[in-house]
Amino acid sequence: MNQPTANPPRTAAADADRTVPPARMASRGVTDDQTASATPVAHTAPPTGEEHPRTAPLAIHDMTVAYDRKPVLWDVDLNVPEGQLVAIVGPNGAGKSTLIKAALNLMPMVSGQVLIYGKPYRKQRHLVGYVPQRETVDWDFPVSALDVVAMGRYGRIGWFRPVTRKHRRAALDALERVEMAQYAHRQISQLSGGQQQRVFLARALAQDAKLYFMDEPFASVDAATERAIVRVLHELKDAGRTVIVVHHDLQTVTEYFDYLILLNMRVVTHGSVDDVFTQENLRMTYGGRLTLLSEAAQLFTQQSRSPGVD
Amino acid sequence: MARINTSRSRLRSFTARRPKHGALVIAAVLSMSAFTAETAAAPMQNPKGGHSIADTGFTWPTVEQTVRVLTLRDYNTRIVVMGVTCLGLASGTVGTFLLLRKRSLTADALSHAALPGIGLAFITLVLLGQDGKHLPGLLAGAFVAGCLGVGCILIIRHTTRLKDDAALGIVLSVSFGLGVVLLTIIQQMPVGGQAGLQRFVIGRAASMGARDAWVILICAAAVIVVCAALFKELQLLCFDQGYAGAQGWPVIRLDVILMALVTMVTVIALQSVGLVLAVAMLIIPAAAARFWTDQLMRMTLTAALIGMVSGYLGAVISALQPRMPTGPVIVLVCAAGFGVSMVAGIRRGMVVRVWRHWQLNNRVAMQHLLRAMFEQYESGATPDRVFDEARMIQPRRIKVQFDKLLPKRSWTAAELRGIAATAVRRGLIHRNDDNSLSLTDAGGAQARRVVRNHRLWETYLIHYADIAPSHVDRDADQIEHVLGRDMVDRLERLLSEQLPPRTVPPSPHGA
Numbered sequence: 001m002n003q004p005t006a007n008p009p010r011t012a013a014a015d016a017d018r019t020v021p022p023a024r025m026a027s028r029g030v031t032d033d034q035t036a037s038a039t040p041v042a043h044t045a046p047p048t049g050e051e052h053p054r055t056a057p058l059a060i061h062d063m064t065v066a067y068d069r070k071p072v073l074w075d076v077d078l079n080v081p082e083g084q085l086v087a088i089v090g091p092n093g094a095g096k097s098t099l100i101k102a103a104l105n106l107m108p109m110v111s112g113q114v115l116i117y118g119k120p121y122r123k124q125r126h127l128v129g130y131v132p133q134r135e136t137v138d139w140d141f142p143v144s145a146l147d148v149v150a151m152g153r154y155g156r157i158g159w160f161r162p163v164t165r166k167h168r169r170a171a172l173d174a175l176e177r178v179e180m181a182q183y184a185h186r187q188i189s190q191l192s193g194g195q196q197q198r199v200f201l202a203r204a205l206a207q208d209a210k211l212y213f214m215d216e217p218f219a220s221v222d223a224a225t226e227r228a229i230v231r232v233l234h235e236l237k238d239a240g241r242t243v244i245v246v247h248h249d250l251q252t253v254t255e256y257f258d259y260l261i262l263l264n265m266r267v268v269t270h271g272s273v274d275d276v277f278t279q280e281n282l283r284m285t286y287g288g289r290l291t292l293l294s295e296a297a298q299l300f301t302q303q304s305r306s307p308g309v310d
Numbered sequence: 311m312a313r314i315n316t317s318r319s320r321l322r323s324f325t326a327r328r329p330k331h332g333a334l335v336i337a338a339v340l341s342m343s344a345f346t347a348e349t350a351a352a353p354m355q356n357p358k359g360g361h362s363i364a365d366t367g368f369t370w371p372t373v374e375q376t377v378r379v380l381t382l383r384d385y386n387t388r389i390v391v392m393g394v395t396c397l398g399l400a401s402g403t404v405g406t407f408l409l410l411r412k413r414s415l416t417a418d419a420l421s422h423a424a425l426p427g428i429g430l431a432f433i434t435l436v437l438l439g440q441d442g443k444h445l446p447g448l449l450a451g452a453f454v455a456g457c458l459g460v461g462c463i464l465i466i467r468h469t470t471r472l473k474d475d476a477a478l479g480i481v482l483s484v485s486f487g488l489g490v491v492l493l494t495i496i497q498q499m500p501v502g503g504q505a506g507l508q509r510f511v512i513g514r515a516a517s518m519g520a521r522d523a524w525v526i527l528i529c530a531a532a533v534i535v536v537c538a539a540l541f542k543e544l545q546l547l548c549f550d551q552g553y554a555g556a557q558g559w560p561v562i563r564l565d566v567i568l569m570a571l572v573t574m575v576t577v578i579a580l581q582s583v584g585l586v587l588a589v590a591m592l593i594i595p596a597a598a599a600r601f602w603t604d605q606l607m608r609m610t611l612t613a614a615l616i617g618m619v620s621g622y623l624g625a626v627i628s629a630l631q632p633r634m635p636t637g638p639v640i641v642l643v644c645a646a647g648f649g650v651s652m653v654a655g656i657r658r659g660m661v662v663r664v665w666r667h668w669q670l671n672n673r674v675a676m677q678h679l680l681r682a683m684f685e686q687y688e689s690g691a692t693p694d695r696v697f698d699e700a701r702m703i704q705p706r707r708i709k710v711q712f713d714k715l716l717p718k719r720s721w722t723a724a725e726l727r728g729i730a731a732t733a734v735r736r737g738l739i740h741r742n743d744d745n746s747l748s749l750t751d752a753g754g755a756q757a758r759r760v761v762r763n764h765r766l767w768e769t770y771l772i773h774y775a776d777i778a779p780s781h782v783d784r785d786a787d788q789i790e791h792v793l794g795r796d797m798v799d800r801l802e803r804l805l806s807e808q809l810p811p812r813t814v815p816p817s818p819h820g821a
Contacts, residue, residue, distance in 0.1 A: 105555070125558040128556070132550070132553055136552055137549060137550045141549045142605055142606045143545070143605070147545075148549070151545075151546050151550070154559070155557050160539045160540070161542075162541070162542065163542060203553075223797065
C-alpha cells in the first residue's frame with residue numbers, strides 16, 4: 001500500500017482536511033480517522049447481534065429484493081469472514097449484482113438487514129469501496145483517468161472543497177497500483193475496456209476502504225488487466241481487507257478466491273472454496289444445464305493438472 | 311439616414327409595438343405567428359422610425375451607429391446587452407451539467423411548464439389588486455410552475471412504467487395547453503397589461519428594464535457561485551450516479567439542486583429569449599464546448615464563454631437591426647458558434663476527425679508498404695541472406711521492383727506511387743533509377759518492427775483467440791506492453807517453431 005507519506009508544506013485547506021495519512025499498516029487494525037470513533041468494537045449491539053458476529057465485514061440477514069413484485073433474491077442470510085477474497089458465483093439472472101446493490105443501499109429491499117462491521121451501511125460508508133460494472137457509466141464523459149480516480153477521494157475531501165494536490169497524489173498512487181499511471185491524463189474514452197476497468201479499480205483503491213465490492217471486474221478484460229486485478233486482490237488480502245467479487249468464470253474461482261458464495265436467487269451454499277466448489281453444489285446452483293455440467297466436469301479433470309493462465 | 315438618432319428611442323418604439331388584442335392567443339399556440347403578427351403590426355405603430363409597410367429591406371447600420379452600440383454608449387442598449395450577456399454566462403455554465411446529465415429535454419418541458427405559472431401569477435396579482443405586470447411576481451410564478459413541471463415528470467417516471475420521453479411529452483404539451491387556456495382567460499379579464507405576457511412566449515429582450523437586468527445579474531451570479539462550489543459533486547453526479555450513491559452523496563438532493571439551477575436560468579431566460587427558445591441557451595453552448603475540450607472544467611468555461619458571446623452579439627445585432635427580435639437572434643448566434651465548433655473544434659471537430667482519419671489511413675498504408683517490401687524480399691530468400699531468431703531477415707539492403715509490389719495488395723499503381731512518395735519524404739525508402747524501391751536504414755528498422763508485430767499478433771490471434779480477441783492492438787509498437795513479456799516470449803517461440811523448411815538458417819559453407 002503506497003499511500004502518500006511525505007506531504008508538501010500543508011496549506012490551510014489541506015490542514016482542515018479530515019484525512020490523516022492512513023499509513024498504519026497492521027493488517028487487521030487498519031483504520032482511519034473516520035473509523036476511530038466507529039471501530040468494529042462499538043458498544044451498540046445490533047438487533048441480531050447473536051446470529052451475526054459484530055466483526056463480520058458483511059452480515060446480511062433475511063434479505064429479499066424484488067423488481068416490480070418479482071422477487072430476485074429470497075431470504076438471503078450471509079456472513080462474510082474478514083480478510084478473505086470472496087467470490088459470488090451463479091448463473092445469469094441469479095441476482096449477483098442485485099445482492100451487491102442492495103447491500104450498498106442502491107436498491108430498496110423488500111425486507112432484510114445489512115450490517116457492515118456490525119452497523120448499518122449508512123454509518124459505515126467510509127469503510128466500503130465499490131467497483132461498479134463498467135457499462136454503467138458513459139465513458140465519453142469529459143474527464144481524465146486521474147479525475148475519475150480522484151472521485152474515490154471525494155468522501156474524504158468533503159463538500160464544496162476542490163481536489164487538492166495531496167488527493168491528486170493519492171489518486172496517482174492508486175493508478176500506479178493498477179499499472180495505469182502513464183495513462184493518468186488520458187481522456188477516459190481513449191482507454192481500452194480493460195484499462196477502463198483498472199481505472200474503476202483504482203478509484204476504489206483510492207478510497208482506502210476495508211471492505212470492497214466489485215461487480216464483475218473480470219468481465220471481458222485483457223490478460224494484462226486480469227493479472228493486475230489479481231495482483232491487487234492479493235495486495236488487499238495481505239493488508240487484511242475483505243473483497244467481495246461478483247464472478248462469472250468458473251475456471252478461475254479456485255485459483256483467485258478463498259471463499260465462495262453460490263447464489264441462485266437464494267444462497268445455495270457458502271464456505272471456503274475448497275469445501276464448497278464441488279460438482280454437486282455447482283449442479284444445485286446452475287441446475288441441470290448440460291453444457292455447464294460438462295464444462296464443470298472438464299474443470300475438475302483440469303484441476304488435477306497445473307492451472308492454465310499465468 | 312434619418313432614422314438613426316438613438317437606438318434608445320428605437321428600443322422604446324420596439325417595446326411600444328404591442329398589438330393590444332388579437333395575435334396573443336394565436337401567438338401562444340404557434341409562437342411563430344406571434345412574431346409575424348408583431349412585425350406586421352410594427353410599421354403602423356412606428357411612425358418615427360421612417361419605415362413604410364412596404365419597407366422590408368435590410369439596411370446596414372452606419373459605422374457611427376455600430377460603434378455606439380458596440381461600446382454600449384446608450385443606456386437602454388447597455389441594460390439589454392448586460393442582461394443578456396449574464397444570461398448567456400449562466401446558461402452556458404448550468405447547461406454543461408444539464409447536457410452531461412442527459413436531461414436536455416427536461417429543460418424544454420420545464421420552460422413550457424413555466425407558462426401556466428406566469429398566467430396564474432398574473433391572475434393572482436390582479437386579484438390581489440396589484441399590477442399584473444410586476445415582473446418578479448411573474449417570474450416567481452414561472453419558477454414554481456417549472457419546479458412543479460419537473461416534479462410531475464419525476465412522479466410519472468417513478469410511479470408508472472412510462473419512459474422518460476413519454477413523461478416529458480406529456481408534461482410539456484399539457485402545461486403549454488394549460489398556459490394557453492389561462493392566457494385566453496386573462497385576455498378576457500377587465501384589466502390592462504395582458505398583452506405583455508405574450509413576450510414570455512418568444513421573448514423580447516428589448517423590453518428589459520434596469521430592474522429586470524439586475525434580477526438576471528443576481529440570478530446568474532447565484533447560479534455560477536453554486537456551480538463553482540458544487541463543481542466536484544455535480545461532476546460525480548453526472549458521471550456516475552451509482553457510485554455517488556454508494557459513497558453516501560445525496561444523489562436526489564444534488565439532482566434537485568441541479569434542476570433548481572436549470573429552472574432559475576430558464577425563468578430568467580423567459581423574458582429575453584422566451585419559453586420556446588430557452589432550452590437552446592442551455593444546450594447549444596454546452597454542446598458546442600464539447601468539441602473543444604475533453605476536460606469538464608474547460609468545457610464549463612468554454613460553454614460559459616460561448617453563451618456570453620452569443621448573448622452579447624445577439625443583443626448588439628438586434629439593437630442595430632430593429633426588425634430583428636433579440637431572442638431568436640441570440641439563438642442563431644449560438645447556433646453559428648455551434649456550427650463553427652462542430653467543424654473546427656480542436657478535440658472532436660470534423661476537421662480534426664478527418665485529419666486523424668487521414669493520418670490513420672496514411673500510417674496503415676505506410677505499414678502495408680513496408681511489410682510488402684519486406685515480405686517480397688523475404689519470399690525470394692536465398693541462402694546468402696541471414697535469418698535471425700524470429701524468422702526475420704536482417705534488412706541490410708532490401709530492394710524490390712515496383713512491379714513486384716503491385717500485386718502484393720489491392721492498391722492501384724497510382725495509390726502505391728503516392729504512398730511511396732510519402733515514404734520517400736519521411737526518409738524510409740529510396741527510389742532507384744531502375745524503377746525499384748529500397749529501404750533506408752530507418753525504413754529497414756521500421757519494416758522489421760512492423761512485420762514482427764504483425765506476425766506476433768497473428769500468432770496470438772491463432773493460438774489465444776479464446777482469451778480476449780478484442781485486445782489485439784495492431785498498432786502497439788510495444789506489444790509487450792499489451793500482452794506482457796512472457797506472452798510475447800511464448801509467441802516468439804511459437805513463431806520460430808512454425809518456420810517453413812526453406813527458411814531454416816542455412817549453413818554458411820553451403821550444401
